[in-house]
Amino acid sequence: MKFLTVIGARPQFIKATLVSKKLRESHNEIIVHTGQHYDKNMSEIFFKELAIPKPDYNLKIGSASHGRQTGEMLIKIEEVILKEKPDSVIVYGDTNSTLAGALAASKLHIPVIHIESGLRSFNKKMPEEQNRILTDNISTYLFCPTKTAVDNLRNERIIEDVYNTGDVMYDSTLFFGDMAQNKFKEGLAVNDVKIEEKNYYLATLHRAENTDNIEKITTLLNTLNKLDSKVIIPVHPRIKNIVKELNKKCEFKNISIIEPVGYLKMLYLIKNAKKVLTDSGGMQKEAYFLNTPCITLRNETEWIETLNGNLNVLCKIDCEDIIDKAYNTNIDYNMINKNYFGKGKAVIDIINLINTRVRC
Incomplete structure (x- = not known):
């Protein structure tokens, strides 16, 4: 056929x-x-x-x-x-x-x-x-x-x-996950600075509900800038100029803005992040499959299975809620079941x- x-x-x-x-x-x-x-x-x-x-x-x-x-x-x-x-x-x-x-x-x-x-x-x-x-x-x-x-x-x-x-994303994460870890086994540099495993946050922002609202995206960036470790943000081309302009005005010194990365590098960044903060459906799952705690910057998710055990948690676009979820979420690994997928x-x-x- x-x-x-x-x-x-x-x-x-x-x-x-x-x-x-x-x-x-x-x-x-x-x-x-x-x-x-x-x-x-x-x-x-x-x-x-x-x-x-x-x-x-x-x-x-x-x-x-x-x-x-x-x-x-x-x-x-x-x-x-x-x-x-x-x-x-x-x-x-x-x-x-x-x-x-x-x-x-x-x-x-x-x-x-x-x-x-x-x-x-x-x-x-x-x-x-x-x-x-x-x-x-x-x-x-x-x-x-x-x-x-x-x-x-x-x-x-x-x-x-x-x-x-x-x-099929579970298949892909299993198939390419080890490949990514091996490819970058010597570590990875971001903006010419070598990152330390489990000592950075990874964030992605692309949904219109967050990025088309200047108040929301400003709140998000200001909050990420306050976190206790470096925040790496691969910037979606659609919002690159918005983020760069806000960065000039507010000087987000705790944020490293980078170009979008390939799949293997992204899997490595997810796997070795302290936590992921994202509005992406796919990244919620990739973090879940790789056992990396995820804060979903939305009021709802299509992937409700990932919420069991708090490996993934929903979060309002609010400074206090984001910081609270980043620091105080307790994960129950006994509740996590990859067989949902x-x-x-x-x-x-x-x-x-x-x-x-x-x-x-």
Whole structure:
């Protein structure tokens, strides 16, 4: 069979890596990179580092408003589908690339496989939540990372061809985690200063609800600057200028702002951080898988399983709450169960389902 895989953002490159390698053992795959993440450090480095097959198409959409970006993706993905005539289209996660790929395929009556289906934050103001719900409702095969995701779909009366496969991100973290530790076994320098393991915080900020609000992002940076160890922040290209301008005005001496890093370096930074502070869904899980305490800078999470045992805790955008969670969270390791996300063989289960259940 011929599959067309649509990816466009850092998390999707990671999720697609092992799936594409396994899929290509017995099927033809066409990879479409929408260009949603276009910065070299957010895109190209992942294809080189993880040995992802080079995209057959790079649509080079780039940054734009949600409507414009999704619309341009939809037009160009449709053109590729009409040319390539795939038997099925594979999409990952919850980005605009996900929705555009699913919508283009659905309107052309091409079966859609949604990997990482069924997640819900129950906050419909989030663009990601809108993308998840819409994609799930037009997908033909829904591969869920957890039982909770299956239950979410059942509650929305989506029950046909829904499967709990486990989480491909768990597979990737297990596969690449040791590789990352070995690659940087001599240590890692940040802004020419060698970092000490478990003596720094790692923070990432990218969600519009935090970064589009100048008051929130100022509060976040001011608070991170007050923590008791150095804070390393790989800055998302979309907010680079905002952070740099605020840094000039406020002089965040405790914060090291760096360019986005590749997957292996990020895994090393997560693994060896004192704590992670993030609004990223993917990093919550990576920290959980690597046993690094995480403070999620949001009021809700799609990954509720990570909250058991307080290895991951939700946090308001409030100075006192962030500092309290950073210093005073007690973790109960007996409550932590990685099996919520499968047993590290989600990729195998997904390919088996594709081979036995997908009908063209």
